[in-house]
Amino acid sequence: MEKFDLRIIQGKEELMFEVKEYLHHQHDDRCKVEVYKDDILMVSFNPDPHEHLTVCQNPGNLDKKLVHLIVDKLEGHI
Numbered sequence: 613m614e615k616f617d618l619r620i621i622q623g624k625e626e627l628m629f630e631v632k633e634y635l636h637h638q639h640d641d642r643c644k645v646e647v648y649k650d651d652i653l654m655v656s657f658n659p660d661p662h663e664h665l666t667v668c669q670n671p672g673n674l675d676k677k678l679v680h681l682i683v684d685k686l687e688g689h690i
């Protein structure tokens with residue numbers, strides 16, 4: 613598992629997240645990339661066959677615009 617911080621600018625607001633990446637694990641019950649805010653799971657992703665990230669879970673009910681901003685940043689890291 614790898615961990616790193618992710619900074620997202622949405623409008624005038626700066627949001628900080630912690631990302632946990634499990635890309636090398638083969639667990640069917642865990643999403644490959646999990647995004648946390650204050651130790652609470654906000655959204656998670658799995659890579660699709662074309663290596664893009666698709667939403668696995670969105671327990672933080674993040675809006676689509678914020679999810680896309682997160683994916684854009686994540687695809688630059690992963």
